[in-house]
Amino acid sequence: MTLLVHLTPAKNIRSIRRAGIRAVSVGRSDATGVYCLPVLPSYQITYQWGRELRRSGQRTLVAVHFRIPDDEPVLVGHYNAPPVELGSAAAAALIAEQQDARGYELLVPRPILASEIHRIRGVKQVTGWRYMPNAHGMPPCGCPICNPRGGYGAAKIRKAYMADD
Structure with missing residues (x-):
């Protein structure tokens, strides 16, 4: 089972615990889903999107950790390149082996059920890059x-x- 993390405003915690994460984000390939990243040894890379997401006006973000099967298809790629479809474990490995993994994202093309959520925790609010990596x-x-x-x-x-x- 691949452990992934989704960043969301703190005001969504009650809803997520009750019903899971809705698949409302629209990716570049017109697929709807849940944006996330694999949990990696580097805190900076795992929560890299936090600072950019705060620019939209949300002040406090939380991390929702969830598990999905290793062979479940997901879309993965750099934010300014077309995504490719891989299994979740292969997508996590692709991101982990990058020399500079800043800007990578993973889209799970379905809602995340409440039973798949592992934990919800706070994150440092100044982690990540603004505007674009580098x-x-x-x-x-x-x-x-x-x-x-x-x-x-x-x-x-x-x-x-x-x-x-």
Whole structure:
């Protein structure tokens, strides 16, 4: 059984304990499912999406650990590349053997039942990368998609972006 972790806002804990995790996320291949990552020896890689998910406005995230069969098909790949379908154990091994596994994600194309949940725990809230892996030291993109109105420092970033064009 492959142990995977899904990050979600803390307000969802009661619902998840009662009914599991709904498969509402839409992947790049138009498949709906649950985004997650395998639990790896590196805390940083296992919970890498935490900081990026906090940018959407959720302040406190929790980790939902669950187990699925090793041969269950999942979609795996880097966030900006087309995913491939593999068994969950093979997908976890693919991520674990990467030299730099930042930006990898796994999509389970079905809901996770409450009986499959192993545990729910808090996570460090500043773990992970923002915007994209290796973004440190690079100026942020000022386009309206990457930098929507109302974000911290958004007007200044957009102004610099427009001046460069």
